[in-house]
Amino acid sequence: MNLPRTEKLLSKRIRPRLKPIHGAPDLLPFINVFFLLLLFFMIGSSFVPVSGIPVNLPEAASVSTYSVKKYIVTLDRNGRIYFNDA
Numbered sequence: 001m002n003l004p005r006t007e008k009l010l011s012k013r014i015r016p017r018l019k020p021i022h023g024a025p026d027l028l029p030f031i032n033v034f035f036l037l038l039l040f041f042m043i044g045s046s047f048v049p050v051s052g053i054p055v056n057l058p059e060a061a062s063v064s065t066y067s068v069k070k071y072i073v074t075l076d077r078n079g080r081i082y083f084n085d086a
Contacts, residue, residue, distance in 0.1 A: 071083070071084060072084050
């Protein structure tokens with residue numbers, strides 16, 4: 001039987017032949033890294049503040065005192081609500 005020999009021939013025909021690719025290297029990853037670094041440094045750099053319109057803010061004549069009032073709300077077992085213990 002010549003079966004093993006035919007298998008060798010078939011395997012040689014079916015097997016793709018790999019040839020080295022000659023050409024320029026792919027520049028897309030380098031361009032991506034360049035733009036990412038450019039974006040990083042643009043965001044991280046200090047920006048010159050934009051001058052705005054000067055505004056004179058009003059000043060208070062006196063400081064007002066604010067009094068804090070305490071309120072007590074109580075709920076008993078029967079569901080009645082008491083406000084300030086009344």
